[in-house]
Amino acid sequence: MSTQPLSTKPHYLVLDGLRGIAALIVVIFHILEAYSTSHLDLMINHGYLAVDFFFLLSGYVIGYAYDDRWEKLTIGTFFKRRLERLQPMVIMGTIIGAVCFYFGDSPVFPAIHTVPVGKLLLVALIGLTLIPIPVSMDIRGWQEMHPLDGPAWSLFFEYVANILYALGIRKLPKTALSILVAISGIALIHYTVFGPTGDVIGGWSVTPEQLRIGFTRLMFPFFGGLLLSRVTTPTRIHNAFLWCGVLLTIVLAIPRIGGADHLWMNGIYESVVIMLVFPLIVYLGASGQVNGAKESRICKFLADLSYPIYITHYPFIYIYTGWVAKYKGPDFPMTLGVAYGILTFIVSVAVGYLSLKYYDEPVRAWLKKKIKA
Template sequence: MDTNKTTTTILQTKQHFEILDGLRGIAAWAVVIFHFMEWAYTDPSQNFIGHGFLAVDFFFCLSGFVIGYAYDDRIGKMGILEFFKSRVIRLHPLVIAGSVLGLLAFLFDPFGGHLELYSSGKIILTFLCSVLLIPFPVIEDRGFNLFSFNAPAWSLFWEYVANIFYAFVLYRIGRNFLVLLTLLAAAAICLVSYRSGNLLGGWSGPTFWDGSARISYSFLAGLLIYRSNWIIKNNLGFIGLAILLSLAFIMPSSKWNWLSEPLIVLVYFPLLIALGAGATLAPGLKKFCLFSGKISYPLYMTHYAVLWMFGNYYTSHKVGTTQLSLIIITALVLLTGAAYLVMVVYDIPVRKYLTDKRNKGLAKQKAGGVLN
């Protein structure tokens, strides 16, 4: 038996859809801009990207599609444990990096904060919970986020939950049952939006369960798109689809958010995934889409430390519109560069080390099986 060939079959990762990778990056940049702008404009109707938070629902839908594409035909061979290892290796190094950066920003924020209000024990416990993705919303200076030192980690918590549910349930069920679950999740999305007036929840203690509705529908919808082969051939290309995606984020806020936001999540984002999977990429945009896809997760998981410092600066200084624009544009460039640095210096080497170690372990297990 060729153990190396078997190990390669189990661990191989399929090529991503490049346009969808590019759209993931557009969504990540939208989240960063939204986080800056929500400090400046607490009234969503004045925020030109007031629906930027819906990028998270796009991430969830794309994740369901990609997980089905990457693992449906091989999770049975690789086993649930190896699936979990692959997901932890892919996701958790940046969970740790984001937590460390958030802790440093909390301890050394030059623009304010109330560090003296928190004991060393509470700070250490909050940091450990952030690293381990255990919700612990106790820091008032961090808006009682589920993960005080890295607010965006709330979506990673639900991503992990979805991955666990996929491994034990979703990959085994038929399409009809998947459709039923998706419809039930759609009803939950509508209920959450009607009750809250929007779909902004999930990141804090009081809105914790809103996150379960958001991940449930979008992840299931993405998985259903893949399994149903709902791939729409089209000539929109990356630019056309990037514009369509951006329109969802700059959609005006109104009293009808409780209706418009579910429509975006339930219909529009799944449609964009189906179109993105079927669109043709212009050769000249391939490098950008690949870069966009690679930088999206590091940017998403490392940018928020700076946001708290910006917030403290903004609330303690008079910042005009022109200055605000310059700050956000400069920060966007610098944060993208910093995310790239974190990716190259830390994330990729750590994942490579862990993957190589895992490969060796698998090879030894296969060799031992052959010898026995």
């Protein structure tokens, strides 16, 4: 295989913008999650499905970007490119999480009081690599594989999907890939419709049940997106960013369906969204053209912000959730809670943007030079 430099393909700017919309919805979902009592009364109830949208979008973009390049691309170069794109912000998210953990001491999380600095540093060091930690090493009490930066669990599964793609699945013909996607779809429907919760919430712990959820959430969306990139050809659709953005927002904001007595109803909804609506949105987005310089700037801003804000916002959610839990009750100061929530959102956006401009972009530019050298 040749190791000549690969030309950069044009980006699907509408898809980039949709990724940013989904990331902002995740932040708002996590802020409002502090006021819920269970998975049955979440506000922006299906905001967690943004992760499944990310997986499908990632599979589609990986197929578009790399499927026809393997005559010039080595597996090592592919992995270097993915690490260059993803790992710098994993490191930043972990560092922010460690700082917030140390200075955000809260009686709401009793385990924090008992964590020696040495153990915190060990967990942070492991977090920098994105290697998941077992439940026995949890320092927060939420059983997360990345307790300093919860959303990093989805990046772990993203890496798994990239490894599977590079080592073999990229070679599958369309028929074999379709069979894999069909089997993954059956597994997804089985879990959402017949499972114990009627949803796909989970995947962030190193336990058999949580790992099952994580792989169930990963396999159909990612490889379904890969298949979609191979079997469809984008057309021209006007106002795609507007309509896809509205549709994405609606399906993520739909209230819980069926309640505690009919969990299967919500499972059907989530299966339909992941298996039909998300692929439709991605196809329409790939077919869309931005309308003018203003929409182009909006899409680019949302695209640039999407990954940094997703991977750095959750340490501030820990702090906000702890504050709400501490004062929650009949006399809860809702006006102050709303103000604090808005501040948390603003801080999350600001930290994500500053991390992008003053850390992520310079580091990735330096890594690109090193890789080419």
